[in-house]
Amino acid sequence: MAGEEITIPVALMHTGVAMGTVFAVLILISFVIYLLRFVPKLFDKKERAAANKPKKDKGSDESAVQKVAPARGQAPVKKAADTELVAVIAAAIAATMTEETGVPVSPDGLVIRSIKRRI
Helix, strand or coil: CCCCCCCCCHHHHHHHHHHHHHHHHHHHHHHHHHHHHHHHHHHHHHHHHHHCCCCCCCCCHHHHHCCCCCCCCCCCCCCHHHHHHHEEEEEEEHHHHHHHHCCCCCHHHCCCCCCCCCC
């Protein structure tokens, strides 16, 4: 092909094959992106299956957590994750209060009464 002349039909064929390949790859990429919306649901199923298994440790904190009905317009929240969230928030508040006042504040003395989730 180094010294050959390329006719218009051959050039159009090359263009068509190249454009077809590009569009096929774009369609494949869009399909993969569409399938990615189902990935979190797969992990949620695995987490639910793990959470439904009975635990042998009867003294765990997760068994003592109360079940609370979600408010209107809110999705149900996992209580085990909430205990960790409350611990992190209490530690952050204690650190901020220690910085502001200069007096060491223990997170054990703080009471978190409510947490409003913003989505």
